[in-house]
Amino acid sequence: MRAKYVLSEVLVGLWRNVTMTIAMMITMTVSLSMLGASLLMYRQVDKMRAYYYQEVEVSIYLKGDVTPEQRSALDGRLHADPLVKEVFYEDKQMAYENFQKMFQDAKDMVESVSAAEMPESFRVKLNDPKQFTAINQQYREAEGVQSIVDQQQLLQKVFDVLGAIQSLSLIVAAVMGIAALLLVANTIQVAAYSKRREVAVMKLVGASNWFIQMPFVLEAVFAAVLGSLLAGGLLIVTKVFVLEGSLQALTNLLTPVDWGDVWLMFPILAGVGGLISAMTAWITLRFYIRV
Amino acid sequence: MIRLDHVTKTYPKAARPSLDDVSVSIEKGDFVFFIGPSGSGKSTIIKLLLREISPNRGKVNVNGKEISSMRSWKIPHFRRSIGCVFQDFRLLPNKTAYENVAFALEVIGKSKAVARRVVPEVLELVGLGGKEHRYPHELSGGEQQRVAVARAFVNRPLILLADEPTGNLDPDTSIEIMRLLDRINRTGTTVVMVTHDSNIVNQMRRRVIEIEGGRIVRDQARGVYG
Numbered sequence: 343m344r345a346k347y348v349l350s351e352v353l354v355g356l357w358r359n360v361t362m363t364i365a366m367m368i369t370m371t372v373s374l375s376m377l378g379a380s381l382l383m384y385r386q387v388d389k390m391r392a393y394y395y396q397e398v399e400v401s402i403y404l405k406g407d408v409t410p411e412q413r414s415a416l417d418g419r420l421h422a423d424p425l426v427k428e429v430f431y432e433d434k435q436m437a438y439e440n441f442q443k444m445f446q447d448a449k450d451m452v453e454s455v456s457a458a459e460m461p462e463s464f465r466v467k468l469n470d471p472k473q474f475t476a477i478n479q480q481y482r483e484a485e486g487v488q489s490i491v492d493q494q495q496l497l498q499k500v501f502d503v504l505g506a507i508q509s510l511s512l513i514v515a516a517v518m519g520i521a522a523l524l525l526v527a528n529t530i531q532v533a534a535y536s537k538r539r540e541v542a543v544m545k546l547v548g549a550s551n552w553f554i555q556m557p558f559v560l561e562a563v564f565a566a567v568l569g570s571l572l573a574g575g576l577l578i579v580t581k582v583f584v585l586e587g588s589l590q591a592l593t594n595l596l597t598p599v600d601w602g603d604v605w606l607m608f609p610i611l612a613g614v615g616g617l618i619s620a621m622t623a624w625i626t627l628r629f630y631i632r633v
Numbered sequence: 634m635i636r637l638d639h640v641t642k643t644y645p646k647a648a649r650p651s652l653d654d655v656s657v658s659i660e661k662g663d664f665v666f667f668i669g670p671s672g673s674g675k676s677t678i679i680k681l682l683l684r685e686i687s688p689n690r691g692k693v694n695v696n697g698k699e700i701s702s703m704r705s706w707k708i709p710h711f712r713r714s715i716g717c718v719f720q721d722f723r724l725l726p727n728k729t730a731y732e733n734v735a736f737a738l739e740v741i742g743k744s745k746a747v748a749r750r751v752v753p754e755v756l757e758l759v760g761l762g763g764k765e766h767r768y769p770h771e772l773s774g775g776e777q778q779r780v781a782v783a784r785a786f787v788n789r790p791l792i793l794l795a796d797e798p799t800g801n802l803d804p805d806t807s808i809e810i811m812r813l814l815d816r817i818n819r820t821g822t823t824v825v826m827v828t829h830d831s832n833i834v835n836q837m838r839r840r841v842i843e844i845e846g847g848r849i850v851r852d853q854a855r856g857v858y859g
Contacts, residue, residue, distance in 0.1 A: 347739065367665070444666055502638030540736075546683075547788070549740035 351557035352564055362532065363565055366525040370569025372446060372516035374615050375576040378607040380511040380578070382599060387504050390597050394497050395471045402464040402481055404486040413462075419484070420464060434460045461488060484633050504552030519618075522569075526562045526619045530626045533558055541631055546602040555627050562623035566615035573615075574608040634792065634823050635659040635682065637850045640691035640701075642677055650676040651686070653847035659825065661791075666834050667859060669844040670793045675827040678844075679796045682825065683717060684685060686706050696791055713741055714824075716785030716793045720800035722777045724769045730756060730780045731765040737784045751787060759783045759813055775806035779813065784815055793817060795826040799833060831858035 356363045402420075404413065420429045432440075438457035445451050468477065474492040481487055536539065544554050581599055636658045642648040651674040659665050668674045680686045681693050684700045693701040694716055695777055716833060724733050736754060737747040743751075756765055759779040769777050778798060785793055795814065799807035811833050818824045828834065834841060834857060841856030851859070 350749070539723070543723060543725060543736065543784075544740045545709075546717055547737040547741060547784070548709045548715075550709045551706065553740060553742075 348557050348560065349434055352560045355537075355557060355561045356564060358536060359467040359529060362529045366522065366529055366562075367569045367572065368523055369518050369522040369564055370615055370619070371572040373515050373522050374570050374573035374616055375398045376511045376515035376518065377614065378577050378611050379507045379580070380515060382603055383450045383504060383508040383511070383605035385603050386597065386599060387508070390504075391400065391501070393597055395494075396470050398467075398493045398497060400474060400477055400493070401491045402466060403461045403491070404463060405486050405488045406461070408486035414483060415465065416481070416486065420466060421479075422479075423480075425468055425470070425473050426466055428468045430446065430465040430467075432463050432465055434458060434462055437461060437463065440596055441450045480496045490583065523618065523622045526553065526565070526622045527626045529565075530558050530562060530623045531630060532627060533561060534627065536632045545631075551631075554631060555624065559620050563616045566619040567612050570608070570615040571613050574604075577607055578606055587601065593608055634661040634663070634696065636692075636694040637678075637681070637824065640693060640695065642674075642681065642688045644684065646680045649805070650674075650847050652681075652844075653848060654691070655844075655847070655849055656691075657842060657849060657852070659823060661822050661823055662704055662818070664815070664824045664837070664839040665826070666837070666839060666841045666856075667844060668829060668834060668841060670829070673844045674847040675844055676796055679717070679794050679825070679827055682792070682794055684711065684716065695787075706856070713788060714791050715789040716788065716789045718785050718793070718795045719722040722769070722774075722781045722801075724777055724780055724784075726769050730761055730772065730776075730783075731766055733780055734784045735786050741788070749840065752783075755783045756780075758786075758816075760809075773806070774802050775809060778802060778806075778810050781788045782810070782817070784847045786822070792823045792825065795824065795828075797828055797830075798826065799828065799830050802848040805834060808836070810835045811837060827832065834858040846848065 404416075417429070417431065420426050434457050437460035438455075441460060442452050454629065466477065468474070471494055474494060478490050478492070482490060527580055546633070579605055581601075585599060637655055640652055640655045641650050642652045644785070649838060655673075655674075655678075667678055669675050670781060677686070681701075682695060684703060685691075687701050692699060695711075698711060700708075706785060725736065728736060731752055734744075734752045738748045738751065739745070752847060753762075754764065759782050760781050761783065764772065764776065767776075769780070772780065778801075782798075793814070798814070799810055802810060807830060814824055814826065815837070838857070839854045841851065841853050841858070843851035843859070
């Protein structure tokens with residue numbers, strides 16, 4: 343009977359103040375979806391790092407006039423180097439084939455270059471991809487070396503962009519979160535005011551504090567959980583229509599977002615939203631309903 | 634049953650104390666009037682006994698419990714042993730007489746079945762049999778106060794506090810309410826009533842404690858308003 347009482351109080355409370363409830367839910371939805379997006383992005387950057395670090399290579403380009411002795415000396419050094427995991431030699435012809443493949447859409451560009459003009463290179467995988475500087479220092483001045491390029495540095499730029507987007511969405515999440523909490527506090531005040539007679543009687547006859555406060559707190563939690571469901575829905579829509587829709591090309595470059603991670607956002611967002619708004623409601627009540 | 638021990642209460646920003654070193658003892662089953670002019674500190678006593686406020690100095694002992702230092706989470710349970718009625722009735726306007734009384738039971742965790750058994754009984758006791766399903770605005774002032782008394786008494790409290798319960802009622806209705814309080818007192822319930830209704834005090838001939846300027850100036854066993 344008490345559960346039924348509390349539940350009906352919650353629903354009546356939300357309905358009585360329905361415009362505020364909607365405002366509360368919208369801000370919660372935006373805030374929580376931003377939080378969810380930045381969490382997903384965090385996971386994503388992690389996964390991409392792991393993925394690309396396996397693939398990432400250091401390219402040591404050789405000079406056009408490199409002698410076979412210089413080449414084999416380099417090859418020997420690289421094979422003996424403890425920093426190096428794998429070495430792969432790419433000759434002019436292979437470089438040309440790769441070039442053709444990469445720029446197959448730009449015929450003019452392919453035709454303007456011949457195999458002889460392509461640089462030879464050693465493609466080196468490092469045991470620890472972060473050791474690029476050491477490799478660079480050791481081989482930069484070696485005979486026959488033209489330049490050393492670290493793919494990781496290119497990748498880092500991608501990560502920087504992702505990191506910036508992530509920070510931005512966290513900031514939006516925080517700002518909207520504050521707005522949502524203020525709305526929760528306001529809603530609870532209005533609810534407590536509209537039920538002040540009931541509250542006064544309950545205090546008078548000795549209803550326990552949790553019993554008096556529970557409907558108000560649950561009202562806030564209910565709105566937060568609804569908001570988190572909407573936020574989760576928003577994430578799904580984003581994945582289906584944006585990441586796998588209009589941004590398909592970019593998504594292929596990045597690693598795809600797992601459904602598992604998206605589903606995981608539901609309990610996380612509901613938990614975070616529910617807990618924070620319950621605490622906000624409870625703190626607000628401590629000011630408005632004194633024993 | 635109730636003991637105030639050198640109790641002093643000064644409200645924040647007040648120039649002088651509402652109660653100034655007041656000591657009084659009330660036994661189980663007593664019927665006590667606190668009288669005095671407005672602002673003399675009568676209502677402060679009710680608030681202290683309900684533990685809505687705490688004294689600055691001294692001790693308040695109710696039902697053998699030291700309530701002035703009681704932890705706040707224990708207060709709700711303590712209040713279940715006390716009933717209280719006020720000048721303004723404090724009924725819920727959107728609930729019937731029955732629902733108003735049942736509400737007081739439900740919010741302290743009693744089942745609907747208990748309410749169905751107990752509420753009609755107590756409404757009968759206060760003389761509202763047959764009017765259970767009227768809303769407060771459909772009842773006269775005296776009847777509304779009877780509902781409030783029923784609500785205060787439904788839990789069979791050891792103590793009934795009444796803060797000017799006849800303040801909004803005409804003399805005849807007031808006397809009916811007093812008869813009701815008297816009947817409740819005869820069941821063994823201690824009744825503490827704050828009033829400045831001299832007629833009632835003179836008719837009842839019960840213990841009268843007069844307060845003036847926060848101090849007890851008279852305490853008579855079978856007193857009159859004076």
